Every structure is written in C-alpha cells, then in structure tokens.
Amino acid sequence: MINVVVLVSGGGTNLQALIDSIEAGEVSNATISAVISNKKDAYALTRAEKHGIPSDCISPKDYDNGEEFAEALLAALEKYNADLVVLAGYLVIVPLKVIDKYYGRMINIHPSLIPSHCGPGYYGLHVHESVLARGNKVTGATVHFVDEGTDTGPIILQKAVDVMEDDTPEVLQKRVMEQAEWKILPQAVDLIANDKIYIDGKVVKNRR
Amino acid sequence: MINVVVLVSGGGTNLQALIDSIEAGEVSNATISAVISNKKDAYALTRAEKHGIPSDCISPKDYDNGEEFAEALLAALEKYNADLVVLAGYLVIVPLKVIDKYYGRMINIHPSLIPSHCGPGYYGLHVHESVLARGNKVTGATVHFVDEGTDTGPIILQKAVDVMEDDTPEVLQKRVMEQAEWKILPQAVDLIANDKIYIDGKVVKNRR
DSSP, X not given: OEEEEEEESSOOHHHHHHHHHHHTTSSOSEEEEEEEESSTTOHHHHHHHHTTOOEEEOOGGGSSSHHHHHHHHHHHHHXXXXXXXXXXXXXXXXXXXXXXXXXXXXXXXXXXXXXXXXXTTOOTHHHHHHHHHHXXXXXXXXXXXXXXXXXXXOEEEEEEEEOOTTOOHXXXXXXXXXXXXXXXXXXXXXXXHTTOEEEEXXXXXXXX | OEEEEEEESSOOHHHHHXXXXXXXXXXXXEEEEXXXXXXXXXXXXXXXXXXXXXXXXXXXXXXXXXXXXXXXXXXXXXXXXXXXXXXXXXXXXXXXXXXXXXXXSEEEEESXXXXXXXXXXXXXXXXXXXXXXXXXXXXXXXXXXXOSSSSOSOEEXXXXXXXXXXXXXXXXXXXXXXXXXXXXXXXHHHHHHTTOEEEETTEEEEOO
C-alpha cells in the first residue's frame, strides 16, 4: 500500500476523483495520507476533511525564501510518508530540490495533449483559451511524471476530448475534466501503486 | 460540383482514400479533375490512371527558379479548373504566390494533432519518430487550410489515434493513416464541396 500526498490550490475536483476511485476500488494499493494546499481556503481542504484525510496548508508566502519553502514542503512530505506526490491543480512552482528528490514519484495532470498548449503560462483556463484560439478540433489531458521543466516530464497517460463548435473556455474545461482528467489521474495512480509502469529515458513503458 | 486537384509526391494512399470515398458516394459534389505529382514515378500517378483521372508531372527541378515553377503550377491548376487543391503527401514547398491565390481553397493533411509535432522539418516518418521520442500516448492527424506558414493554417478536422507500447515509426504511421488520415481527408473535402464550413479568422466554423 503506497501513501499518496495530493498537492492542491483550489476546488480539488481531481482530488475528489482520486478519493472516489480509491473508495470504489478502481485504484488499489493506494491511500491518500494527506492533502497539502498553498491556500487556507481551498475547497480541496474541506473535501479532505469530509473523508477523514489529514491536511496542511503550506504557502510560499509564509516563508522568507524559496529554500525555506522547499524545506517545509519536504518536511511535510516526509511527515506523511509520501511514496507518491500528486499535483492536482497545484498552481505553485515546485522547488527543484523537491522535484529532484521525488523524481519518478511525483506526477502532474495537465489539461491538454502535451506537447500542445503547455509550458510556462499554460494553466487553468489559459490552456483552453489557447486551444479555442488555435481552432483545435481535438484536445485532451495528460498525466506525466514531473521533471525540472514545465510539462516536459515522461508521459504516463493521455486521453483525447472533442472540441465542440460553441465551446467557451469554461465549457471546454469542464468537458476535459469530466471526460479525461478525472479518469486518467486515478488510472495513473493505480498503475504506479501496482508497479505496472517504469520510466525509460523520456518514455513511460509497461512492465511485462 | 467542384473540381479537386490533388498534389502528391509518393504512393498516394490519401489520394486513393479520396477516390474511394467519392466512388462510394461518401463525398458528394466533388470530382477529381487531375492529379499533379512532382515525381514522374510516383505510384499516385498509376492510381490516377487506373481511375481515368488526368495527371501531370510538375517538378521544381525542371524550372530555373521558384517563380517559373509557381507559374507552371498556377497554369496547371487553371487548366484543370481547380476549385479545391488537396495536398496529399506533397513534399514540395508550395510557392507563396500559389498559396495566396488559393487561400481558403487549398487544404493539407498532416499526420499529427497540430500544434504538436508540426512545422518545418516535420513530415513523413519524422513526425512519428518525434511522437515516439516524446513518449506520447495519443497522436492523430489534422486537415487544415494552407496559409503562408508550415502547418499553421485554420484546422478543419482532427482525429486522435492511440500510440501502442511497441510502435515503430512505420507501424504508427500506418495506424494514423488507417484510423485518421483516410477518414478525415475525404470528410474535409465533402464539407468544402457542400459549403458546410467557413473560415473565421484562425478558426473553421460550421455554417448553420
């Protein structure tokens, strides 16, 4: 059984999808040992409380510098025995020291088909605005291991979603969440918890 | 009934898909008035002959400069009364003069989900090598109007295709052709031939 620590900044719908998938048995060998938010009022913290999951608020604003924030985050991940760190709508840049320590044990969900519409500046609604501005007919979501770049790590799962004629960024965001994010994030956790995949250079492969 | 002129460089499997879709009635209001290749020995020319479609070979190598090649290409498109120009595996850079004259009436098929794995240098197997090197789990194909950039024009249709664990570039290329290119290229011609779509800035929209 692996301990998953989920890092969030907002509503926590991806956290909820993961909680539900674990409770339904669709994700096995994993338990969420803590939820860490950088915002005290994130609704994700309420979701954690409802399911009896410990939580913490650790914000870079509460520390004098990045180094101290990194140490606080590392201490929290150790406190909750994190085997896997899930960035689920976490809008803070993770310190390099934390990324390096957890490489191969930290994953992120991005609401597009990487390498489209990703990189610095592409988060939240901006991603879907970019998709609509380019006139894409297909978009989707990606779960990937976190490396030192922005959205550049090895890809675990991707799922395509159709763009519709009258989509607004908000409508498209919701469809991508429902049809892709809430499915592939739990699936990725299940693959890792059951040791089904490994990283080979830039590529994620299945164990045979 | 619109006249379609298909520009090719090689085997012409996308040309064949278009011929078959027209003969099957899946594409209406369109006839292929000519196939133009830049290579004399392109198998696409044999396909044209088998179906009684006129063909020409026009290669930049046979002209002193780009201007003369552009004039020869324009003359051929006029000769065959091209209402729509389809680039179907055409590995020649289309002269700007031709692009400008046929903007909104010239389409291209690209074997990835634009804006991923596209632009200068991304053609044929290179595209699929790039997809596999990035470790993508989803790829696809895109039909778009041709503008002055490389793969930057307004997108008409896109279709996603799964990448499989043991894919080679060749295996992936074949799957993308079968599951995406051979479907969306005829569909795009049908949409244009029946006046179902229009360009609004960078976005292709459906007429109501």
